[in-house]
Amino acid sequence: MHFNKLDLNLLVALDALLIEGSISRAAARVHLSQSAMSNALARLRAFFEDDLLVQVGRTLELTPRAKALKEAVRDVLMRVDSAIAAEPQFDPSRSDRTFQLLVSDYTTVTLMPHLLALARRQSSTVRFQLCPLPHLDQPQRALGRGEADMMVIPRNYCSPDHPVEALFEEEYVCAVWNGSRFARAGAVSKADYEAADHVEVQPSGLGQPTLDTWFLERSGMERRIEVRTFSFIAAPFLVLGTDRIATIQRRLGRMAQQFLPLTILEAPMALPRMAQSVQWHKYRSRDPGLVWLRGLLHQAVEEMDAQPQPALPTSAPSKAPAAAPTSASADRTGKPPRRSR
Incomplete structure (x- = not known):
């Protein structure tokens, strides 16, 4: 042609x-x-x-x-x-399609097991390839180049050029070692939080600070970062045997508690909730396979959150904002500003 x-x-x-x-x-x-x-x-x-x-x-x-x-x-x-x-119809029981998803390690261990279990009930032939998130200064490139079918990322890092659906909101909590002074006290005060040593997560795919770090810096709170890691799931391990604090997602904290000697405490200040979202290319909104997959992701969220969760000790924090800021403190795409040095 x-x-x-x-x-x-x-x-x-x-x-x-x-x-x-x-x-x-x-x-x-x-x-x-x-x-x-x-x-x-x-x-x-x-x-x-x-x-x-x-x-x-x-x-x-x-x-x-x-x-x-x-x-x-x-x-x-x-x-x-x-x-x-693209195929006009999608039948998961007959399809051998491989879906490529860009996800963080947090999403991999919290949401993906439920998605894969749901998919397996409908198909033994559909496959999934879970890939690390690329550099997200310009996240639309990963979708625009056809390098992935979907990305699961916080709303603040989504591209303004492609469709987005909200999946769930996530709160931040403090993960501490069971033998730490904070675990013995059963709470972390704001003064203790500011004076403590911290584990900070800075994923290699993010060009900006994570939401908790950005919010604390915007509030004028400085933390002593003793350990910085690229991995969300590594953070709870890095407080063991110390008085360090890792500020992590609540779902991840509760999961880590099942395997590690950890205590999960409420944060002593209101932190923005992370709006976890799924994004796909604007030309593929009617792709029957992706329509099926998006529906499955929402079902996976329901199954993930249907599991009973233990109550946590509280330090009576103030009510958290409903979502991450998108006002003049963020740019037009809703991204937090770059960290100043």
Whole structure:
């Protein structure tokens, strides 16, 4: 098929070249030989009258024209895929589709087991690939490039360019070792919290501080960060044997309590609740498979929260805000501002 004398099959090759910046990796991406990809690049250069990729040292770099084409070509291919390649119906009992989800380790251990159990009841052939979240300064790129079917992330980090559905809200609590002075006291005061050593979670995929860190900094509260980790699920382990405090999600804290000598205490100040959400590409809203998966995610939340939970000691904190701030203190996408140094 041709459009304006361009063989549209070459768009697939161009997309791979622009993403990979390498002839050999682009060839592997679309299952072509290296010589076939080299020939495709020569034809693309002739059509656009531009080198597109130029040798700089030992690497190939995109020309300005190629950089300008990158997102546009991906957008065209996403439109074609969503309009033509997508199946008109989805039957999980007969499908062998693999769904690729971008999730944090927190989501992996709290929500995903329920999603997978629900899916298994309907299908023994559907597969899931759980991948770490990419850098989220520009989260729409992961969806726009077709690198994932969906992302499960806090609402504040979602792209304004693609649809979003709320899944659940999450509160923050303090996780402390059973032998710590805070566990013995059964509460953490605001003064104790400010004076304590802390474990801070800074996921590698987030370009901004997490919501609890951002809120505390915005409130003028400084914590002594003794340990910083990229992993949510590692944080409870890192308080063991110490008087450190890890400010973590309530659901994760209750789960960790089942396996670790931990006490979960209410935070001594009101912290914003995390609005966990799911996001997908705007061209794939009617994809029957993703419609099924979104419904399954909501069912998974119901099952996750239907499990009985133990009551926690309280320190009578004030009522938490209903959601993370999205006012003038955040930018137009609702993202918390970058951490100032």
